Amino acid sequence: QVLLVESGGGLVQAGGSLRLSCAASGLPFTRYAMGWFRQGPGKEREFAAAINWNGGSILYADSAKGRFTISRDNAKNTVYLQMNSLKPEDTAVYYCAADFGRNVLHSEQYAYRYWGQGTQVTVSS
Numbered sequence: 001q002v003l004l005v006e007s008g009g010g011l012v013q014a015g016g017s018l019r020l021s022c023a024a025s026g027l028p029f030t031r032y033a034m035g036w037f038r039q040g041p042g043k044e045r046e047f048a049a050a051i052n053w054n055g056g057s058i059l060y061a062d063s064a065k066g067r068f069t070i071s072r073d074n075a076k077n078t079v080y081l082q083m084n085s086l087k088p089e090d091t092a093v094y095y096c097a098a099d100f101g102r103n104v105l106h107s108e109q110y111a112y113r114y115w116g117q118g119t120q121v122t123v124s125s
Contacts, residue, residue, distance in 0.1 A: 020083065036068075
């Protein structure tokens with residue numbers, strides 16, 4: 001059984017930082033590129049960042065560039081999203097997902113095979 005479990009969400013003031021983690025189990029982690037998505041209140045789920053199997057290729061949404069950093073530790077089967085300079089508009093449920101492939105990076109949700117349950121991030125003004 002494949003499990004993706006996000007953690008690290010919470011309440012933070014604007015300008016603060018959070019580090020999200022996503023622990024994967026039940027799948028050969030290095031065979032998958034990984035992504036982070038988010039869904040704000042009343043909004044569609046949107047892409048935030050993606051990383052290929054070895055961290056050599058990374059893709060960010062425009063909203064994440066310069067503030068978010070995605071990384072992975074293959075020894076721990078974990079992908080991270082470091083979020084700095086947080087804004088109230090970053091308030092959302094954040095989901096990690098495993099792509100169907102390992103190298104090509106995607107921002108489209110249909111390209112992802114497995115999904116976590118999400119972790120809530122709330123940024124107060």
